[in-house]
Amino acid sequence: MTYNLFLVDSRDPNVMAEALAAAFRIPAAEVDVADADGDQEDRNWEALASCEYSHVFGNVSLSLDVYAQDSVGQQPSESDFSAALARQLGTPVLYPPQESAMSAHWLVTPDGLTTRARLSESDDDEMTFTVTAVEAFVDRLPDVPVMHLPEVVREQKIATPLADSFAESLQSLEGEDVDEANGSPTTTDVAEMARIAKSYLGAWEKLSRRAENDWEPSGWYPVEFYREVLGYRDDIEGYLRQLPENVATLYKRYVDKVDSLYQELTVDDEEHVVVDGRDEPNAGSVQKAWWWYRCPDPMPWPSE
Numbered sequence: 001m002t003y004n005l006f007l008v009d010s011r012d013p014n015v016m017a018e019a020l021a022a023a024f025r026i027p028a029a030e031v032d033v034a035d036a037d038g039d040q041e042d043r044n045w046e047a048l049a050s051c052e053y054s055h056v057f058g059n060v061s062l063s064l065d066v067y068a069q070d071s072v073g074q075q076p077s078e079s080d081f082s083a084a085l086a087r088q089l090g091t092p093v094l095y096p097p098q099e100s101a102m103s104a105h106w107l108v109t110p111d112g113l114t115t116r117a118r119l120s121e122s123d124d125d126e127m128t129f130t131v132t133a134v135e136a137f138v139d140r141l142p143d144v145p146v147m148h149l150p151e152v153v154r155e156q157k158i159a160t161p162l163a164d165s166f167a168e169s170l171q172s173l174e175g176e177d178v179d180e181a182n183g184s185p186t187t188t189d190v191a192e193m194a195r196i197a198k199s200y201l202g203a204w205e206k207l208s209r210r211a212e213n214d215w216e217p218s219g220w221y222p223v224e225f226y227r228e229v230l231g232y233r234d235d236i237e238g239y240l241r242q243l244p245e246n247v248a249t250l251y252k253r254y255v256d257k258v259d260s261l262y263q264e265l266t267v268d269d270e271e272h273v274v275v276d277g278r279d280e281p282n283a284g285s286v287q288k289a290w291w292w293y294r295c296p297d298p299m300p301w302p303s304e
Helices: 013-024 078-089 150-154 161-171 187-212 223-242 245-265
Strands: 002-007 031-035 049-055 062-068 093-095 105-108 114-121 128-134
Touching: 002 078, 013 031, 013 049, 013 062, 013 078, 078 093, 078 105, 150 223, 161 187, 161 245, 187 223, 187 245, 223 245
Parallel strands: 031 049
Antiparallel strands: 002 062, 002 093, 049 062, 093 105, 105 114, 114 128
């Protein structure tokens, strides 16, 4: 198994070898730790576990590439492995997110705090990695701003059983005839429209599922994302008019289910906070569809 990590503080190679040995439950003599840019002649290429480290600039110090052979019986998950190293080495450890490389890294501290951290890489010739924001205060990074990280929310995996069911039901319509005359969409066009329609339905359902679960796992939701999804609901109306009747009928059945769920989980937005982006109604606002005038209670985003 391979682990790609960052250490906030630099550590002696021998100390890292001891920590890795403890994490893998193997003798320290079976751990090879080496500078990736150093002399490779004295490497123990037969070691059960190896670690190549690189010194980097920024407010992190080391980049680690750790590998354990298949014969190593104790191969913890990346999160457990990072937590063990943080305790053993006495420094915060960062490890990459599973959901997307575009999301923020995970950071675990020696005392067990786990949070998300935005790690930025510079385009300079020197390897520079800087933690520019965290979701919880980290005492070894006291000057790093603490804030919500929207990229974490965007990349979260949210189940969409209704959208998935629509996609499965759509397969039963594949054998039905599609009129290609008089400018009607071809079978290929319908398939592409249905695919996009499903993605919009999934986004619409995700919003309600988040509300249903009190906006976990992050516990908040950006208002700009909320408005973005309401825009997708607008797009659904357009696809309902474009799809062949049999597909549109099926699609609307599932859209209605998600609409009902959304209505159950929201209240009237009497102050038009969502649609106007302020705390007072704007008489000059262009009238929008009903879903723009409902909002969660309490609202899951910071006050604008």
